Amino acid sequence: MISLRNVNKNYGTFHALKDVSLEIAQGEKVVICGPSGSGKSTLIRCVNHLEPHDSGEIRLDGLEVGAARDVLKVRRTAGMVFQNFNLFPHLTVLENCILAPKLTGAVSDREARKMAEDYLARVHILDQAWKYPIQLSGGQQQRVAIARALCMKPKVMLFDEPTSALDPEMVGEVLDVMGELASEGMTMICVTHEMGFARKVADRVVFMDAGRIVEIAPPETFFAAPQSDRARAFLSQISH
Amino acid sequence: MISLRNVNKNYGTFHALKDVSLEIAQGEKVVICGPSGSGKSTLIRCVNHLEPHDSGEIRLDGLEVGAARDVLKVRRTAGMVFQNFNLFPHLTVLENCILAPKLTGAVSDREARKMAEDYLARVHILDQAWKYPIQLSGGQQQRVAIARALCMKPKVMLFDEPTSALDPEMVGEVLDVMGELASEGMTMICVTHEMGFARKVADRVVFMDAGRIVEIAPPETFFAAPQSDRARAFLSQISH
Amino acid sequence: QTAPEFAADGFSVCVDPTFPPMEFMADAADKDPSGVDIDVARALAGLWGVDASFVSMDFAGLLPSLEAGRCDAVISGTVLREDRLKTFNAVPYLDTATVLIAGKGAPAVSDIAELAGKTVAVQSGTSYPGRMEELNAELEAAGHAPTKIQQYPKQSDAIQQLLVGRAAYVVTQDTEIAYREMQDPGKFDVVFTMPAAAFEPFSVYLRKDDAETAKVGEAVKALVANGELLKIVEKWNLSPSQLNGIGE
Amino acid sequence: MSFDPSTFWEALFSWPFLRGALLTLGLTIAAHLTAILIALPLAVVLNGPPSVLRKLITAYVGFFRAVPTLLQLLFVWNALPQIFPIFREEWFTPFLAAWIALSLNESAYQVEINRSALSAVDGGQMAAGQAIGLKKSHIYRYIMLPQALRVALPPTMNEFITLLKLTSLASIISLQELMTVTQINVARTFQFSEYYAVALTWYLVMVYSLMGLQKLVERRFRWSSRTEAAALAETRRSRGW
Amino acid sequence: MSFDPSTFWEALFSWPFLRGALLTLGLTIAAHLTAILIALPLAVVLNGPPSVLRKLITAYVGFFRAVPTLLQLLFVWNALPQIFPIFREEWFTPFLAAWIALSLNESAYQVEINRSALSAVDGGQMAAGQAIGLKKSHIYRYIMLPQALRVALPPTMNEFITLLKLTSLASIISLQELMTVTQINVARTFQFSEYYAVALTWYLVMVYSLMGLQKLVERRFRWSSRTEAAALAETRRSRGW
Numbered sequence A, B: 001m002i003s004l005r006n007v008n009k010n011y012g013t014f015h016a017l018k019d020v021s022l023e024i025a026q027g028e029k030v031v032i033c034g035p036s037g038s039g040k041s042t043l044i045r046c047v048n049h050l051e052p053h054d055s056g057e058i059r060l061d062g063l064e065v066g067a068a069r070d071v072l073k074v075r076r077t078a079g080m081v082f083q084n085f086n087l088f089p090h091l092t093v094l095e096n097c098i099l100a101p102k103l104t105g106a107v108s109d110r111e112a113r114k115m116a117e118d119y120l121a122r123v124h125i126l127d128q129a130w131k132y133p134i135q136l137s138g139g140q141q142q143r144v145a146i147a148r149a150l151c152m153k154p155k156v157m158l159f160d161e162p163t164s165a166l167d168p169e170m171v172g173e174v175l176d177v178m179g180e181l182a183s184e185g186m187t188m189i190c191v192t193h194e195m196g197f198a199r200k201v202a203d204r205v206v207f208m209d210a211g212r213i214v215e216i217a218p219p220e221t222f223f224a225a226p227q228s229d230r231a232r233a234f235l236s237q238i239s240h
Numbered sequence C: 001q002t003a004p005e006f007a008a009d010g011f012s013v014c015v016d017p018t019f020p021p022m023e024f025m026a027d028a029a030d031k032d033p034s035g036v037d038i039d040v041a042r043a044l045a046g047l048w049g050v051d052a053s054f055v056s057m058d059f060a061g062l063l064p065s066l067e068a069g070r071c072d073a074v075i076s077g078t079v080l081r082e083d084r085l086k087t088f089n090a091v092p093y094l095d096t097a098t099v100l101i102a103g104k105g106a107p108a109v110s111d112i113a114e115l116a117g118k119t120v121a122v123q124s125g126t127s128y129p130g131r132m133e134e135l136n137a138e139l140e141a142a143g144h145a146p147t148k149i150q151q152y153p154k155q156s157d158a159i160q161q162l163l164v165g166r167a168a169y170v171v172t173q174d175t176e177i178a179y180r181e182m183q184d185p186g187k188f189d190v191v192f193t194m195p196a197a198a199f200e201p202f203s204v205y206l207r208k209d210d211a212e213t214a215k216v217g218e219a220v221k222a223l224v225a226n227g228e229l230l231k232i233v234e235k236w237n238l239s240p241s242q243l244n245g246i247g248e
Numbered sequence D, E: 001m002s003f004d005p006s007t008f009w010e011a012l013f014s015w016p017f018l019r020g021a022l023l024t025l026g027l028t029i030a031a032h033l034t035a036i037l038i039a040l041p042l043a044v045v046l047n048g049p050p051s052v053l054r055k056l057i058t059a060y061v062g063f064f065r066a067v068p069t070l071l072q073l074l075f076v077w078n079a080l081p082q083i084f085p086i087f088r089e090e091w092f093t094p095f096l097a098a099w100i101a102l103s104l105n106e107s108a109y110q111v112e113i114n115r116s117a118l119s120a121v122d123g124g125q126m127a128a129g130q131a132i133g134l135k136k137s138h139i140y141r142y143i144m145l146p147q148a149l150r151v152a153l154p155p156t157m158n159e160f161i162t163l164l165k166l167t168s169l170a171s172i173i174s175l176q177e178l179m180t181v182t183q184i185n186v187a188r189t190f191q192f193s194e195y196y197a198v199a200l201t202w203y204l205v206m207v208y209s210l211m212g213l214q215k216l217v218e219r220r221f222r223w224s225s226r227t228e229a230a231a232l233a234e235t236r237r238s239r240g241w
């Protein structure tokens, strides 16, 4: 479903992704973790071509990421939740969610609205549907961002720390939603440090450091017996 | 040190804080938790008068919060780390940190710079001192925000989810820094869902729901045997 | 000659120096403008034993400046018109005729019917548009098509239309065409002299003070009498007949 | 200073002045709308990555801002017919010529305003629009421009008012708008205070009406204010916009 | 149309045209700087909560934008001395009068530009400045204005160029700047193309130099771009700014 081969990405002179290769099958759920600045956000931004990669090959659902003619298809295949939400401030919560379905003409206005209300209800925020993003607390904004991405009915979801602004209760609920999506067969890449979630849902954990993938392992193996020193050091902090 | 008495705050018709009363002694560390949208951010924004409260009384280090003539004193007494960082995008990391000390004239430029470098080193980001905020990852930005607040040498620190964008390793280090501050006698209010931190450092846990303080208890009691049903329901999700 | 009070410490005159030969900058580097009006002003000042000074500005600034006392008089190719006398006083010093000009070699217009349907460029804010309308009324009364009148802010803009070929004729003052002929002979020809409905000579405009105005009238009379005005007329290639009726 | 109220009142509602004011307003609206239409795509290009096209547009902007409007008017009115005989014909009226010249002129200024407003929109917005799979045209139409409008509106209104006054330059190509009518009357009668007062009155009416309109539009931007967004949300909910 | 190159070249560097161009530039710079100084505090007030002062400023902005610049010039030059005799004295030159009138006029436009630029700065910036205990003046000086400048610069440059042309109106109070000198020469010789070409050349020189300057300033704003910030950081680090 998703395949990265020797992907490199530079910001000016800073080498943010170094020879990253990763294969993700249809329906697979992958958690990416690693220290701050290790390139996790950059990686998933490259997958839906928000950042062009400098070399290597990325394929998504058979499409070549980076090929000009497929760029819209790529992005409609992959829904994304940003680390800092990026809601549209001039639109209400509901409008944020129905904008894409309406414009891409996939569904009727009526259906788009119904679907948006469903997803907003699922993340417990339907009662705020008429508010503007600036009126919402951090956690509320994050949930709207998740609903907005789901409304595109993507085949793949890219989550960039989707629970960072949430309280534990809401984390639980959002992870439940993600679990459901997972069980419905959605392919997912999720940058998160919620080890609980990783353990429960992830098929594999990808550990990154300094722009490189250091280790890929099933969660049980990764948490119990990390192979690399770097991952061991990282994990030793979690019980902190 | 900090005292709130029957504080109320409305956003238009929305009642965000309802009769909130809380006394915090010098050197005390209080953790505020509660569901998303319960008013945690609003509460700490009221303490340093970023949001004016509508009724009730707030006092900080003997100053009346809301009295026009003391507003600068109040804000210099309380350092704040925002939920969404709010770094100054036109200044480098280092400049972000030395702006306030330089302008308030508390220290010389040289000392201000030295102090900033110390704090940046403490949150492991000194090597990024020349970068602009837009070049940093989410976690890096959050650490700069912490360093910037500490550079004011405040008597009280207000943290709004200071570890939300951090990886577990960095969470550990930032919590270490906060622990050190705590042991140096700094008074702290910290909105966080890091129960580990609450357990280890907090003197008391304040649990909020729907704009009200529902429960205040020492962490042991709170986590082991929450009094209110709401808190019990909330906590039951954490082991999720 | 008793000098008017306003000229006790010198005679200052407001002009818009874009109307040769009445007033214009003879050389781009000149400090003071030159022209008929300049000479007239100097002659008046000489009569009163004071110096004349000139303030150049856009036409729209002339009247407010006179009103505000920034200068003592406006002598800037402005003709006497009945409706202007409501706000200011005027003293005539040179008669003038309005003419139609066309490119060199254009045939003279002997009958106004020849003008029917032609485009005529005129300077706005002058008496020309009114004159042209009277002419149009005559044309229409005689069953001809009226001329097409286009108004431009400066005389030079209007004449440009002739050069561009958009207008067939331009209305101008006999003085101006005399000057052009002197400078650059053979560009334009006067093809028609507009019938004058009223005596509309160039005049000195003054603030409303009848006693002072009378003194200026006396001075003009004196200049006619001692031949100074005639000298100026000859200097600028104008016709002595233009002094008919001045000083009366 | 003398002031004759009857002259003032008579002129205020006289046909030449009304016609002048309408011409001024009409020409300004026509030219400004055209300018905005020209400027929008150019600003979008300028907001993008460097390219040859961007260089060309920069040159365009510089040129049309540098050339005095007067000359642009004269060029369109006097030189164009010499180059293309088609412009010599009847239909090519001074209004049309002024419209063309002022639109081109104004578009250069408007490009800069739109460029700056677009650059003020948070970078994450473009990324968010891309991430939900919108076409570039949709991203600009529904996300970037509505947000940029908030920033662009006040300087755009500046330009509109400047243009309102600038139309008076069109007197050079024999268009008789408000200021020209005024000056013709001043030159005719020398009663400057009365006639300038008439022009002033009309300008005041136009500018203040415009500012009222601007204020109404700005109410739609309250989503950007922590303290006012609630009111907007409330209005929208109750009206079901 | 005939074009005599020798007339053109001679006039281009002749003293009257040089003087006219310098006067144009000098007056524009003086008036625009003054206008910006007047506009800054007013814009800050307009960006704040509603108040009586805000209403007054709105009226000021409307008034000075509505009144034709021509009338403002005439008022300052001719009416002011009648009201305050002090302005009758020698020192009150046309340049000074034009400076005053154009500054007031321009300040109204500049207020709107600054207001819109300030409102484009993220709301969290003000809060962050307050939270680190800065005085309001410091917050504006070091946080809000530097960020607003990025948005305000292009429309401000528009205004500067407009003002550059607008100074020609000052010929009404006997100031002989570039355009006046041009028209005086055209009236004398009818050599339109040559003299207008001279004016055009000078305007082009001034506007393009200005745009070059603007580009240099805009390099300092690269902190706002994900792709370019690195270059700015690098320059600053290496130069030790």
Ligand SMILES: Nc1ncnc2c1ncn2[C@@H]1O[C@H](COP(=O)(O)OP(=O)(O)OP(=O)(O)O)[C@@H](O)[C@H]1O
Residues within 6 Å of the ligand: A011, A012, A014, A016, A035, A036, A037, A038, A039, A040, A041, A042, A043, A083, B134, B135, B136, B137, B138, B139, B140, B165, B166, B167, E226, E227, E229, E230
């Ligand atoms: N525009 C840029 N210019 C220079 N460096 C950049 C830029 N954007 C990102 N970086 C750097 O690239 C590295 C990777 O960034 P990225 O956002 O992918 O990190 P991350 O793994 O998501 O971290 P976090 O967990 O803190 O969000 C960081 O060191 C960051 O400083």
Ligand SMILES: Nc1ncnc2c1ncn2[C@@H]1O[C@H](COP(=O)(O)OP(=O)(O)OP(=O)(O)O)[C@@H](O)[C@H]1O
Residues within 6 Å of the ligand: A134, A135, A136, A137, A138, A139, A140, A165, A166, A167, B011, B012, B014, B016, B035, B036, B037, B038, B039, B040, B041, B042, B043, B083, D226, D227, D229, D230
């Ligand atoms: N400007 C506003 N207008 C209307 N409602 C607002 C506004 N600002 C905040 N609110 C509401 O006030 C409530 C409290 O917000 P606050 O930001 O304090 O929540 P919080 O407890 O910090 O939540 P989180 O954990 O998600 O950050 C929320 O329901 C929010 O929607």
Ligand SMILES: [Mg+2]
Residues within 6 Å of the ligand: A040, A041, A042, A083, A160, B137, B138, B139
């Ligand atoms: Mg990240």
Ligand SMILES: [Mg+2]
Residues within 6 Å of the ligand: A137, A138, A139, B040, B041, B042, B083, B160
């Ligand atoms: Mg919060």
